Amino acid sequence: MMDRDTSPRVFETGIPNLDRVLGGGIPARQSIIVTGEPGCGKTILCSQIAFHAAARGAPAVVVTVTSEPHDKLVQSLSGFSFFKRELLGGAFFLVSAYASLKKGAKEARDVLLRTVRERGAKLLFIDGLRSIRDLWQDEAMLREFLYELGIGLAAMDCIGLFTTEYGLDKLMALPEATTVDGILAVGVQRRGGRRLRRLEVIKLRGQPHLTGEHLLRIDAGGVLIIPRLEVQALPEPDFLPPPHRAGFGLPELDALMEGGLPSTSTTLLAGSIGIGKTLLATHFVAEGARRGEKTLFASFFEPPAVLFERARRVGLDVSGALKSGALTMLHLPPSEQEADAIVYRVLGEVDRLGAQRLVVDGLTELELSVQDLERRRIFLASFSAHLRSRGVTALFTKEVSKISGAELDFSDTPIALLAENVLLLRYVELRGRIHRILSILKMRDSKYDGNLREFEINDSGIRVLAPLRSAVGLLTGQARPLGTSIGGEEQ
Template identity: 35%
Template sequence: MPGLDDVLHGGFLRQGVYMLQGRPGAGKTILANQMCFHHAAQGGRVLYTTLLAETHERLIFNLQPLSFFDTSRIPEQISYLSAFGTLEEGGLKGLVEVLRREVRASKSTLLVVDGLVAVEESAATKRDFKKFIHELQIHVSFLGCTVLLLTSASAEPVGPEHTMVDGVLELHDNRMDRRAERELEVKKFRGSSYLRGGHAFQITRDGIVVLPRLEAMLQEPSREDPCKTDRVSTGVPQLDRMLHGGLPCASTAVLFGSTGSGKTTLGLHFLDESSKSEPGLLFGFYETPPRIFLKARALGLDLEKKHQQGVFHMLWHPPTERILDGLGNKLLTAVREHGIKRLFIDGVDGFQRAAAHPDRISHFLAALTNELRVLGVTTIYTSELQDMFTSDVKLPISGISSLVENILFLRFVELRSRVYRMLSIVKVRDSDYDSSLQEYRITSRGIELTDTFESAESVLTGDAKLASPLKPKPKRKGLLRKRSR
């Protein structure tokens, strides 16, 4: 399970004893069986023991739809044992002896005990329960076996069994208003570092998919920052001249603008420059691929041909219930697989809507942006302003301006009962640029910058006025006479 291995920095340590706890329905049984079948596929042998749990027939019936289930592994590599009767008759000592004997006989390298709560209820004291885990740990360690204990979430903050095992993993099913999100947290893990905090996971047809929290997994970028000084064309020649050659290579830009201002159109120009040396990717939330191709054709851009040539790629995600880290991991996977150098993320607020905890969005974007930079990707985000005509501009995501090197502002301007589109470069880090306010139009040839707003004032407020003519300064006769001498 790659995502879980990332959280655990490589997986479980051999011959360790680990506890997996969570409420009924959290996914414990699926996770344990997924590990078992993977372990068997790698040549290991598994003993899966149940204690007052569902029957083996029901267990196998429920596992069959999952892709990892392989009936050919049973019973040669994976054997199922019901030991509740042994627990009833022989108590904790009898159960330890049966487990020791069966692990030795089957030469198992992984032991799962499903239903540890039954053992706890059978123990006369908490000390007896801890003693059971201690004896089990000694026996299986001698036999070279790793143990996974499944139990319901403990009512106590720290149960007595937690002190005995090498690691504790807890599965949650959190409810946020009408939305629910599954979460895995490592509470304890001896002998190794791990990613702390909660990590989202999903139960799919392939089993459990763990999605490590991006800002935890990428606390530091994966490689050194190349810090190139090259320029990357925006696809709009006049804008490239304003930027003194284009956007800085491997930098991040954000386009702020209200709906209809041309943010997506500018992004399509940027992607129309995709090539074998600079593959492009559109990561969008709102417009479907067919609509993107239709829009590009209307602008005179042939993105469909570039898509067929394999130099332009698209990933579309409807802004429904999504997991933030799933989006981030999918994006980075596509960037690495296709060697993407031009990335257009149409609707950065799509990430914000996917966040179960909106307050972490700035940390998420910081980790994502830093990783894209070191991968040599020049990125453009779009961010929609809520109000079309207002002098009070509020950024939709707090702190985003500090995460990017370049900021372009698109807005509508009213002048003499007519609406114009205006483009302004607000920021290009460590570089000079043309700071004039430019009118632009969207035509059948795409975006065209036409003229500046030199004859107007208060343009950035959206309510422009014609500038008053400058009055000539009065002459100072005395000064002129002095100079003439």
């Protein structure tokens, strides 16, 4: 419905998150151009807005500008869930302006404004300004048409939506750009074999909005906008996190961190392939569920049944937590998903559950889904900030292919620089045996025990053993024996 006597009033679009991008909706009595190359989704977007308006009692007049029958447009929209055939001819009123456009600007303007007045319309959607330009071949006539049409619509408290097929650079050089109140650009980017749709607010008179390009998706429900994560407002950051700790339920490990990870912090759990990162992360969510905290485990690799059956075989049974709803599993199989879409889904689940703990198992997949390399750091920082603002303690696992030599290199892992805490798991060969070792590399603003600890995986899960003081160079892969014991056992 139309907003009540707010200043300024806005017209809600009904497109998920588009109103958020626009700063609340389309400002009242304004005219907007939606521009983009053919096939980018302009007509679907504007038609969805029109159907939403009609369904809530704000009649919409939809204008075609070619001689083609309306059946073609109706057929192309009928597969979307927003399409309501019972609204056709009533609140969603189709009209062809082709005949009046051939007569001239004044005749076309008068027909459209009369139709809006007679139907009591609150939205006029003209699909195809470029066809009008091509028909008239007269810029002055088109400018006058849009200007006077905009004045007439504003006088009747009606929104104007106009699509055109020009690229943004071309449009900005045309008089249409200065005649209307706002411009939305819809584009398609090709990345490998993919076509990625984007929407950007180029101009919107008198209303702040979210800047930059936002993901636009089209599915059976119609258009969905996923706002760019970095520009979404967060609460003021000057809050103090709760003093309690988020433990793993492993007394020896929790003791190293004075009870566990600091609440609302972000942690990177890095390690070699197959060393136990996922199992340790499962301990983390299982302990959260045991404490009555809502927990979410998001995995890029394995479906829930496989992952938790493997944990059950080593004595870590989370079936009860899953059945009770204390633990929720979100499977994000590797695919050509966009980072914004992945995080939108994860944050949606966090909000739905009121989750206090989150595991993202497979950070590399999330990093690779951020196509712009320069964006990765700020994107992950923003994700971390959104989790912190929700009171979530987050743990990200990452496979590190090479941790050897004189230094540990995490330069290709932005989250390692942004995370408050970094835990490292790795294999080491010493005296002819392979050992698993654990080290806390960083805990920001918190005391911790930095001694290397051996750990083992047995029939009760992970068990942390005594400090390793029998060798040096363990983290570099160049271990040299010093004493006579490792992991508390005589060698």
